[in-house]
Structures are given as structure tokens and as C-alpha cells.
Amino acid sequence: MNIDEIFDYTSFTIDREPHIVLDREVCTSCDQRGCVNCCPARCYTWSEAEGKMTFVHDGCLECGTCYVVCHKNAFTRWSYPRGGYGVAYRMT
Amino acid sequence: MNREFQAIVVGAGPAGSSAALTMARAGLDVALIERGTFPGEKNMFGGLLHRMTSIEEVFPDFWERAPLERHIAKKGTTFMTGDASFHVQHECTGFDRTPYNGYTVFRPRFDRWLAEEAVAAGATLINRSTVEDLVIKNGRIAGVTIAGRKGEICAPVVVAADGVLSFTAKKAGLRQPRFSPDQMAVGVKALFDMPKEVIDDRFGLVRDQGFANEYVGVTAGVRGGGFLYTNYDTVSVGIVVHISSLRDSGKTPYDLLNSFLEQPQFTKLLRGGRLMEYSAHVIPEGGYAMLPELYGDGILVAGDAAALCNATGVNLEGINLASHSGILAARTVIDAFERKDFSRKTLKRYKERLDLSWVMQDLKGFRNAPKMLHIDRIYNEYPELVCSMMEHIYRIDGTPKTSIPKLMLREAREKIGLKNLLGDLFTAWRAL
Numbered sequence: 001m002n003i004d005e006i007f008d009y010t011s012f013t014i015d016r017e018p019h020i021v022l023d024r025e026v027c028t029s030c031d032q033r034g035c036v037n038c039c040p041a042r043c044y045t046w047s048e049a050e051g052k053m054t055f056v057h058d059g060c061l062e063c064g065t066c067y068v069v070c071h072k073n074a075f076t077r078w079s080y081p082r083g084g085y086g087v088a089y090r091m092t
Numbered sequence: 093m094n095r096e097f098q099a100i101v102v103g104a105g106p107a108g109s110s111a112a113l114t115m116a117r118a119g120l121d122v123a124l125i126e127r128g129t130f131p132g133e134k135n136m137f138g139g140l141l142h143r144m145t146s147i148e149e150v151f152p153d154f155w156e157r158a159p160l161e162r163h164i165a166k167k168g169t170t171f172m173t174g175d176a177s178f179h180v181q182h183e184c185t186g187f188d189r190t191p192y193n194g195y196t197v198f199r200p201r202f203d204r205w206l207a208e209e210a211v212a213a214g215a216t217l218i219n220r221s222t223v224e225d226l227v228i229k230n231g232r233i234a235g236v237t238i239a240g241r242k243g244e245i246c247a248p249v250v251v252a253a254d255g256v257l258s259f260t261a262k263k264a265g266l267r268q269p270r271f272s273p274d275q276m277a278v279g280v281k282a283l284f285d286m287p288k289e290v291i292d293d294r295f296g297l298v299r300d301q302g303f304a305n306e307y308v309g310v311t312a313g314v315r316g317g318g319f320l321y322t323n324y325d326t327v328s329v330g331i332v333v334h335i336s337s338l339r340d341s342g343k344t345p346y347d348l349l350n351s352f353l354e355q356p357q358f359t360k361l362l363r364g365g366r367l368m369e370y371s372a373h374v375i376p377e378g379g380y381a382m383l384p385e386l387y388g389d390g391i392l393v394a395g396d397a398a399a400l401c402n403a404t405g406v407n408l409e410g411i412n413l414a415s416h417s418g419i420l421a422a423r424t425v426i427d428a429f430e431r432k433d434f435s436r437k438t439l440k441r442y443k444e445r446l447d448l449s450w451v452m453q454d455l456k457g458f459r460n461a462p463k464m465l466h467i468d469r470i471y472n473e474y475p476e477l478v479c480s481m482m483e484h485i486y487r488i489d490g491t492p493k494t495s496i497p498k499l500m501l502r503e504a505r506e507k508i509g510l511k512n513l514l515g516d517l518f519t520a521w522r523a524l
Contacts, residue, residue, distance in 0.1 A: 001282050001353065001370060003346045009370045013129075034273070034339035040280045040346060040372035062134060064257045064374035068276045069335050079259070082240045083220030084129050091198045091283055091326065092136050092371045 003042050006059045015085035018057040019077070020066070026074035027053035034069035061087050097123040097216070097247040099425050100236055102223050102260045104131035106411050107395025107418035108253030109206040110147065114422030116213035117150075120429065123245055124207060124215045125236065127222040132203030136373040138279055139321035139328040140164065140304055141195045141202065142412040146419045148191060151209075155190055159201040161323035162302030163192035166295070172309045172318075176479035177357045181305075188301060196302050196323045218245070223254065226263045226391075232434075233264065233390030248434045250391045251421050253414075256374050258384075258397030266393055267384035273336040275378025275462070277316065277403070280345045281330030282353070284365030288325045294361060295322055309475025310352040314341045315468060317405075318352050320361065327365060329353065332375065332408070334465075345372065375410070377403040380459035386446065387439040392421040402454050404461040404524065405470075413451050420445040464523035467516050469508060477507045 027033065028051055035044040041059045044066065046052075067078050080086065099115055101108045104126035112124040128134045141160070148154045155163065165188040168181035187193045211217050227235040227244050235246035252260035256276075261267040286294075295303040307318035316333030331349050338345065353359060376382060376399035383400075386393050394400070395414030402409040424442040428434050446452045464470075481503050485496060494502070504513050 001346055001350055001367060003344075006370060009367055032339065034335075037342050037344050038278065038335060038338050040278060040344075042344070042346070061136075061372045063136075063278060063372040065278045065335060065372070067257060068271045068278075068374055069273050069339050071273075073270070079224075079239070080127055080134075080222050083127050083222045083238065086134070087371075088129065088133050089136060089200050089369065089371055091200065091369050092281065092328075 006041060010061070011088040011090060012059065013085050013088055014058050015081050018055075019079050019081040019086065020055060020057055020060065020075060021077040022053060022055050022074050023076050024053050026072045030072050030074065032071060035066040038065050038069045040065060093243045095123070095243070095245050097121050097245065098429065099123070099249050099251065100125065100245060100247040101251045101253055102236065103252075103254035103397070104207040104217065105135055105203055105253060105255060105395060105414065106206065107397070107414035108251065109203065109210045110415040110418035111251045111253060111394060111422040112215040113150065113206070113210040113213050114419050115425055116210055116215040118426045119214075120426065122215045123218055123247065124210055125218045125221050125223055125238070125245065126207070127220070129220055130200070130204050131207035131217070131219070132200040135199035135203050136279075136281070136371040137199060137411065138281065138319050138330060138332065138408065139196050139323070140408070141197045142407070142409050143191060143193050144412050144415045146416045155192055159197065159205050161196040161198065162297075162300045163188070164194040164196070164304045165301040166297070166303045168303070168305040170305060170307045171475040171478040172307050172355060172357070173476055173479050175356065176483060178478045178482050194304070196304075196321045196328070198323070223260060226250065226260065236260075248390060249425050249428060251418070251425065252391060252393045252397050253395045253418060254397055256376050256396040256399070258393065261384055261393045261397050264388050264391045266386075266388055266391065272378070273339060274334070275376065275382045276335045277332050277375045277377045278335055278338065278345060278372060279330055279332040279375055280349050280372045281328055281370070282349065282367055283369040284327045284329065284362055285368050286325060286327050286365045290364065291322050291325065291327065297322065300324065307352070307358075309471060310355065310358075311348055311471055312341070312343060312351065313468070313472040314338050314343060314348065315465065315471055326368060327362065329362065334377065335374070375403070376401045377462065377465070379403065379462045380455045381462065383455070386443045387436055389436050390434045392424060392439055392442050394418045394421045400451060400455070402458060403465070404458045405465055406524070416449060416451050417446060420449065458523065460519070460523040464519050467519060469512065469516060473507050477503055480507070
């Protein structure tokens with residue numbers, strides 16, 4: 001299971017508007033950043049050099065892990081995608 | 093444009109569709125709102141649908157009717173280390189006869205079927221609709237709004253069955269605003285394609301018999317475990333790990349899954365299998381201690397939204413609790429219509445019904461299980477102990493053998509410490 005190939009396995013209908021929005025200032029001051037290692041789809045990347053958190057919603061499995069693990073409540077928005085968008089499981 | 097119904101169910105999963113089905117059969121005009129393009133599109137679980145006695149009451153021919161993969165005739169537990177494993181297994185003819193004890197299912201098929209049964213009974217299914225907010229009129233819940241759409245969907249009562257994060261319950265002030273990562277787990281799963289005959293031969297199955305196996309010791313010391321479930325011609329494998337423990341480990345769920353898949357005794361079970369789908373979801377594992385408020389004025393909470401999951405380490409039940417709670421919520425709404433009162437005074441009957449049912453009795457009975465599952469030794473030291481003890485017992489190497497009780501004592505002292513062992517046994521005794 002190569003996480004880089006997630007789009008080969010799992011289907012998504014990607015919305016232009018992200019359903020999760022971060023206040024990156026909060027991430028910069030965070031002492032844990034559990035989102036980076038806990039997210040099963042690797043949507044969160046922390047750049048130590050730039051001191052910057054990046055979130056990409058494209059491959060988000062809508063699992064809820066980041067919502068649970070973030071103790072700083074860094075989300076200016078955390079909602080499920082609009083109806084019809086996001087991950088679309090075929091079997092599972 | 094506003095639409096009027098007698099009741100609204102948010103989420104067409106097992107809890108929501110069971111609720112909608114029960115209300116529709118009683119003649120209520122019920123809206124079943126689903127954010128996927130169809131029910132089940134967003135739903136993910138390990139793969140075991142435990143026997144749903146309350147759905148069998150509605151459909152006595154459940155196993156003929158529902159889209160099931162295999163019935164579970166065989167269950168096992170494997171203690172595993174990086175290079176060894178010790179396996180125990182149970183199988184009986186009773187689990188191979190109807191009513192079956194459990195099944196493997198695909199949620200995009202099963203949840204869709206259950207929602208369609210609710211529609212056949214008269215419920216209105218509204219797909220592609222993410223509930224955005226509750227409508228409050230004169231201080232009472234009066235309906236919901238949909239993200240990106242104008243107008244309201246109105247009803248005097250709402251059943252929140254919108255899953256583990258339940259934003260509906262949150263907006264009604266029924267659940268804690270933040271979850272504790274100590275009480276939540278995340279499951280990740282890979283689905284492998286495999287011909288039916290290969291699955292039958294490899295796992296010792298015939299007809300549509302299925303095998304469910306749990307693995308302890310495969311998560312690199314992170315609190316959690318692995319699973320393997322056989323579907324008709326695919327195999328589901330994955331791991332479930334506690335979020336706080338995963339966070340502290342710095343490891344990723346997909347790396348943990350990969351090392352599990354590469355364990356030499358495990359990897360040969362999947363030989364030839366092709367990866368078909370990868371999925372993940374959060375599971376409420378806090379048990380009785382994390383239950384939210386289950387009702388309020390004009391609102392009831394059911395299924396994962398109400399954290400109705402019973403993770404004891406032996407069985408991981410959720411879908412059966414979801415369905416039963418949905419039905420009990422629906423019965424309470426039906427009562428409320430007879431009394432024409434949707435206040436918490438009437439809706440508290442839901443909590444009373446749950447308390448009297450096996451759902452709450454099991455959750456109460458196993459309320460110490462989460463404490464047991466926080467013993468970190470379960471995930472490393474104990475599987476090591478079991479595997480190393482068995483290796484010593486079986487090994488023939490031209491030296492005199494140690495008596496088994498002496499060996500057990502020595503290994504336990506070395507790997508666990510006798511004081512820890514006694515303490516853990518006591519915790520497990522109280523938990524189970």
C-alpha cells in the first residue's frame with residue numbers, strides 16, 4: 001500500500017472549495033502536530049524549513065482523525081464536503 | 093423552498109436507515125438525509141456486520157434479502173511478533189446455520205439496501221445533502237438546513253445519526269465540543285482482490301462461510317490491533333489504533349499497515365491479492381464513559397453519533413448497536429406523535445428504552461474494557477511472551493527441556509514482571 005498512489009485505489013469527486021480550512025498561525029505554534037503522522041491519507045505536511053503547515057483536501061478520506069487529534073483547534077472550518085463531493089467508496 | 097416532514101433523520105447509515113424504516117412503517121412522513129451520492133458511499137468499517145436481531149424482526153429472511161458477502165463461521169485471534177505467531181481459533185456448526193452470528197458486507201451495498209428498504213416503506217431519501225445547521229424556531233428544533241442550498245427541511249423532531257463526529261448533536265449541545273484522542277481510534281483498511289476458490293482453500297471455508305481474525309502485536313507497540321475478514325471474492329485487512337497512542341508514537345497508520353502486511357506469516361495469506369481500495373475512519377472507543385446526552389427537545393442521537401460502540405478487545409461491535417438504537421429512537425418518535433409532544437420529557441423514553449436493552453447493558457457491563465485496552469503491554473510484551481513461550485515448548489535442540497510451569501514463570505518474570513502480570517490479570521478480569 002503506497003500512500004502516494006491513493007488516487008489509483010480510492011475514488012474522489014473533488015470540490016474546488018476545501019471542506020477543511022486551517023489557521024496556519026496556530027499550526028506554527030503547535031507543540032504536537034499529530035495531524036501530520038496520524039492522517040491516514042497524508043493530507044498534512046509540515047515544513048520545518050519554512051515553519052509552515054500545508055493541508056491538501058484532495059485525497060481526504062473524511063475519517064475525522066485530524067478533528068480528533070488537533071488539540072489546538074486550528075480549524076477555521078471543519079465540515080464534511082458539500083453533498084455529492086469528496087471520497088466515494090465503491091466496496092469497503 | 094421549504095419542505096415539511098413529520099420527522100428528519102440525518103445520515104442514512106445503519107442507525108439512520110433503521111430509524112427511518114421503523115418510522116415510515118408506522119406511517120410517519122420521514123425525510124432521510126444523506127450527504128453521499130447514495131447511502132453507503134461514505135461509510136467505512138472493518139468489515140463485520142454483527143447479527144442484527146432487531147432488523148431480523150423486520151426482515152425474518154434477512155440473510156436471503158440483504159446484500160451480504162459471507163456469514164462468519166470461523167473466528168480467530170493471532171498473537172504476532174515480527175517473526176512469530178500463535179493462533180487460536182473457534183468454529184462451530186451453530187454459527188454456520190441461520191440465524192447467522194455475523195457477516196462480512198460492503199457498506200456501499202449494504203447501507204444502500206437498508207436505505208432503499210426505508211424508501212420502500214415510504215421514507216423520502218434525500219441524497220447529496222450535507223446538513224449544515226439546525227433550524228431553531230421559538231427555542232425549539234424545527235428542522236435542518238443543507239450546505240450550499242436555500243430553504244429548510246422542516247420537522248418537529250430530528251434523529252441525529254450522522255456518525256461519530258455528529259455535528260448535529262454538537263449543534264444541539266448534546267455532545268462535548270471536543271473529543272479526547274484517548275477515547276477515539278482510527279481504522280485503516282486495504283481491500284484485496286482474490287478468487288473465491290483461493291479464499292476457500294486458503295482459509296478452510298466452503299459455500300459462503302467466512303473467516304474473521306484479529307491480530308494482537310502487529311502495531312509496533314501502538315495501542316490497537318489488526319484484522320482480516322474474508323468477503324466473497326475479496327479480503328479486507330487493516331489495523332485499528334488509538335489516536336493518542338498513534339500521535340505519541342510519531343508513526344503513520346499506512347506505515348503500520350504496511351509492516352503488518354509484510355509480516356512473513358501474514359503476507360503469504362495475501363499472496364496474489366491485488367489492492368482494490370484503501371479507506372479509513374474514526375471509531376468511538378471510549379465506551380460507556382464517553383456517551384453524550386442522548387436526547388434533547390426535538391432531537392434524539394443514535395448510532396456512532398451517540399458513541400454506541402462496544403470495543404472490548406474480543407468483539408468490536410458498533411453496527412448492531414447503531415441499528416438497534418435507531419429503532420428505539422424511532423419508536424420514541426412514534427410515541428411522541430401520539431402524545432403530540434416532542435419535548436425532552438417525552439423523548440427521554442428513548443434513554444429508558446436503551447437502558448433496558450442489551451445495548452446499554454453491554455456498554456455498562458464492559459465499561460472497564462477501555463481501561464484494559466490502555467494496558468500498553470498487550471500490544472508488545474504479551475504477544476512476545478506468548479510466541480516466545482510456544483517457541484521454547486516446541487523447540488527440539490538437544491538440551492534438556494524446562495518444565496512448562498517453570499518456563500511460564502521464568503518468561504513472565506523476564507518479559508512482564510510478576511507484579512505487572514497480576515495487576516493486568518485483575519484489570520482484565522474486571523473488564524471482561
